[in-house]
């Protein structure tokens with residue numbers, strides 16, 4: 001029979017994949033057969049060697065073979081099947097709490113089995129609880145696996161055995177699929193960078209030979225993995241460059257600033273713009289004058305003053321007769337921007353309109369009508385701005401704050417949304433993500449980059465200390481002192497699992513603890529499970545000084561501006577990414593008093609954790625923190641990566657693989673020039689959902 005399955009075929013065509021399994025696979029992002037190939041193991045088991053039972057080590061997973069000498073059901077606290085196995089070098093018990101009648105009948109005296117499990121010692125005897133096991137016929141004894149056994153990321157309802165069988169089939173198809181271009185990278189590229197071809201790379205990572213370097217593999221640094229990471233990074237680059245090219249070919253209204261109005265606005269600001277702000281403003285003005293959409297990323301450390309630049313850009317747009325939409329990641333921030341922009345625009349006569357998800361139907365309807373009106377205005381809101389029923393009268397600029405909450409696709413969808421009569425809006429994205437320039441330009445290669453590399457003058461650097469959790473009582477005194485001086489304190493409860501429920505629980509406990517310890521102080525609580533309205537109320541109380549201490553979960557992470565806050569306490573600091581710590585710490589030190597940050601940690605600290613907290617203590621510079629964190633962190637320490645806003649990839653990890661970037665960029669430029677087919681195929685392989693935008 002001719003095998004018609006190719007890499008592009010849906011996984012549902014594979015034998016044994018029914019509707020239910022297909023849905024499960026889809027949940028892992030596996031739709032096509034080739035997606036199975038790019039679903040890589042995260043560790044490996046060595047089942048190529050048998051361990052004599054006599055030399056098993058406690059806690060060390062091993063493969064053994066032996067004969068069942070005794071098998072019985074025990075009725076104790078829990079019913080269990082207990083078998084005694086021996087191989088001449090020693091004996092081992094196997095304990096099963098869940099077993100079928102078949103298992104009971106087949107695991108009888110004299111049966112020969114092979115087991116994989118982690119031995120432990122129980123009342124002096126070696127045993128394995130629920131090991132993976134197989135009955136072995138006489139002639140297969142001693143015939144172990146020929147390759148290392150992959151362990152894949154999986155989800156409920158999908159066993160490793162199942163996944164191994166599926167990836168095995170996908171590898172077979174890869175080998176047979178002569179139609180599909182399985183190798184997309186040109187030979188000379190592979191040669192230049194000393195990379196293996198796709199087939200060998202995939203075979204190696206899915207079924208490594210017994211002698212493979214396990215450590216290198218589990219760190220993702222093997223050349224076979226690097227080859228795949230290279231290809232994925234390349235596809236991302238190509239896609240972003242294609243998007244960029246496409247937007248350089250569409251029309252956006254060129255808008256020149258009204259110099260008098262602009263000068264007056266800047267004159268009326270409560271401060272002078274910093275040199276960096278002025279420079280970035282030049283970039284923005286320059287972009288807005290062009291008949292193609294501005295696509296600019298404005299990167300500036302926490303507190304560098306991005307909001308005012310957004311306000312100025314919005315003013316230029318309004319003066320030009322268009323609307324500006326300003327999108328914040330949370331209602332809280334939308335509210336804050338609304339207040340700030342309303343203040344700054346007071347003398348301009350342009351209306352500031354607010355649209356959030358929590359408005360009543362009636363207000364919402366009125367607001368939607370206002371937005372449809374083509375006269376100049378600033379419209380501020382959350383994602384709600386870009387829902388279906390919102391239609392802008394004359395949108396000239398989209399401002400996205402803290403873009404790490406939005407992916408590329410969402411950003412592009414916004415541009416399409418704002419488009420009217422072949423007229424694209426300009427787009428300005430603002431982020432505090434402190435990642436180095438090269439990484440930034442890789443991750444956001446479709447955007448131009450401006451950096452605000454200077455803080456407003458007069459800021460007093462936040463003093464940071466790390467404190468063991470066992471000494472948390474000492475902080476109480478510090479809080480009392482701060483409050484006596486009329487300042488406020490934040491206490492942030494963080495958990496790595498990011499289960500909002502657990503965070504809320506931790507925050508409520510802290511709230512109780514603090515209320516007990518500081519009975520005379522006003523303590524507020526804000527967390528993600530609260531209604532937007534209640535959250536806003538608490539934040540407003542905080543801003544207006546009606547609270548002394550604010551206990552919060554990480555909801556306050558982004559952008560909240562309370563100048564009187566001068567003490568920040570962060571729990572579980574050793575487990576957070578440094579970028580996130582930096583963001584959180586940036587909530588204090590915004591006024592002109594000296595501020596402190598206490599990083600609470602759970603001892604004992606690993607050396608790396610200690611070094612990372614030391615970085616936080618030593619510097620307040622987000623860029624330096626990011627650079628040093630990158631040097632320090634091993635692949636085991638990627639917690640907090642999600643907060644950096646880097647795009648998530650299947651194989652590659654920008655932090656781990658950043659050394660590949662220069663060659664990836666060179667390769668991207670080369671391919672765009674020389675091989676459009678290859679470019680298209682690579683984007684299709686890795687980013688099927690983004691090719692509509694690329695349109696190469």
Ligand code: ADP
Pocket residue numbers: 271272273274277300301302303304305306307308432456457559561590
């Ligand atoms: P971020 O870049 O983190 O969004 P903000 O825009 O919230 O920072 O600005 C932080 C604080 O600094 C605000 O209180 C703002 O009014 C103030 N600020 C902004 N620019 C200047 C400046 N040039 N001089 C003095 N203060 C400034």
Ligand code: MG
Pocket residue numbers: 306307401559
């Ligand atoms: Mg901000």
